[in-house]
Amino acid sequence: MTWIDIAANSPFGPANLPLGIFRTGDEAPRVGAAIGDQLIDLAPLAAERLPDVAPAFTGQSLNAFLALGRPAWQATREWLLDLVGDEANRTAVEPHLIRLDAVTMLLPFEVADYVDFYASEHHASNVGRLFRPDAEPLLPNWKHLPVGYHGRAGTVVASGTDIVRPSGQRKAPADEAPTYGPSQRLDIEVELGYVVGTPSALGSRVSVDDFKDHVYGVVLVNDWSARDIQAWEYVPLGPFLGKSFATSISPWVVSLDALEAAEVPLGKQEPAVLPYLAGELTNLNITFEVRWNGQLVSSPPYQEMYWSPAQMLAHLSVNGASVRTGDLFASGTVSGAEKNQRGSFLELSWGGREPVTVNGEQRTFLEDGDEVTITGWAATPDGTRIGLGDVTGRILPAA
Structure with a gap:
């Protein structure tokens, strides 16, 4: 009241x-x-x-x-x-x-470090099927640890910041050699970001039980992705220029205390995780909505994520890496089991082979002038909605 x-x-x-x-x-x-x-x-x-x-x-x-x-x-x-x-x-x-x-x-906090995870089994399986159609969708390590990579803190921007189309090397499977130019497969990733407040000492580690002592709250994240640049560069070391050009976050940081009533038990993990990743783990009952030039195209559910945020932080620091005030770590793309719950256009258009109708036009990846808005809210058992606000970005032509 x-x-x-x-x-x-x-x-x-x-x-x-x-x-x-x-x-x-x-x-x-x-x-x-x-x-x-x-x-x-x-x-x-x-x-x-x-x-x-x-x-x-x-x-x-x-x-x-x-x-x-x-x-x-x-x-x-x-x-x-x-x-x-x-x-x-x-x-x-x-x-x-x-x-x-x-x-x-404005940007709500100065980002110290940025780590992006890959915590949705639905998303990882979809990407595996697209990129490795003749192999198992998930790689052998995926259910043993929260896979992630270090991003570029300096290119985390506030909602409303225009996104310049990135350029880089691309090589299509049929090409004999790589070429350079603007990305032709520019994409989004719907994510939830966690904001670190209390730091940890170098050489120490943060346990899953200490998650709330270090993390203040959450923001919405759109991790813009140049899929053609990413596909050529990511073997053997993973994402680099295809991800580092921009990541947008929402302006409001919602505290974990405000979200407490929206916590739900984490789903079953098989095989059993190693002891440092085990505990009484929870997830959040959050629903996202993705609007492409104003049209609702997807509603990914967060509570189906395989890895919990406490596990992400525990794994991030288990080698003794310190966390700092202002660190941001994100969940990776949030996708559900249904087509209208996919959190990237790579999945929604199935690699560009199944175009999406947006305002009467057949679309696969982002075009110059396109605007994407992601909203989200947490639902509690009494029906209360805890809004996360929105994160918006518009694509400008390559420089």
């Missing part, structure tokens, strides 16, 4: 209160919490009521807040819930409410 007027279908209800970085006019960026179609400018309110946290709300990123750790995160959430839930706070809060359509949302 809240005293703030909120539309019934708002993604940002009083149980959500995600954090982001906003700017109004020429003013310096600062931290806000979304509520309905408004946000709360937190710094002036926190200065009086949450003095230990208040300085973290005046910066141009969430990193200072993320670094405070779980006790501060929980105290902040309790304070926010009280702000919007107690009518007695109306007089203090109303002067600091700003309409979302009057602000510019």
Whole structure:
């Protein structure tokens, strides 16, 4: 319940209160919490009521807040819930409410490192069938560890940033030699990203049980992919230029505490995982929607992911690699069992062989001028929706 007027279908209800970085006019960026179609400018309110946290709300990123750790995160959430839930706070809060359509949302945190996983069995199996039609879809290691690669933190961009079509080497199977030029098979990947707050020491490791002590919350991710560049370069070391040109994230970071009621048990894993990946593991009941030039083309379900986020973080650090405040690790493409649940256009068009009808046109991969918007929400047993906002990007011609 809240005293703030909120539309019934708002993604940002009083149980959500995600954090982001906003700017109004020429003013310096600062931290806000979304509520309905408004946000709360937190710094002036926190200065009086949450003095230990208040300085973290005046910066141009969430990193200072993320670094405070779980006790501060929980105290902040309790304070926010009280702000919007107690009518007695109306007089203090109303002067600091700003309409979302009057602000510019920015990249919510400075990305320290970026790791992308490959955690959907449906997606990995589809890609295996496309790329290795005469072999088993999953490679032998896939069900023993969360497969991933290190991405490029400097090309993680805020929702709304235009994406310039990348160029690089391509070699079709029938070509005698590679050629250079703009990607002709530009794609998306629907993903969920996890934002690290509390760092770990080099040489230590984060256990699956300590996941929530290190990860503050989640963002939507679109990991743009140049499939023709990727196909030529990825053997033997994996993705490189086909992935590193841009990754878009949503402007709002939704806390794990806000998503707690949407947790579901992780599905059965066979064969049994090694001890460092074992525990009481959960997933999230999240549904995504993908709109291609405004048309809904896919609705991938997150709760069918094979690997849990706690396992991803445990595997990322099991060799002693440290995690840092602002690290982002993403789930990899989220795909379901049905065709309309595939989280990439590579799968949706089955490698370009089964075009998708978009606004009356037959399409396979992205063309210049195309715009893709991914939205998502978590569902709780009582029917509450915790919205994750959206992430949007438009394709510009190659430079």
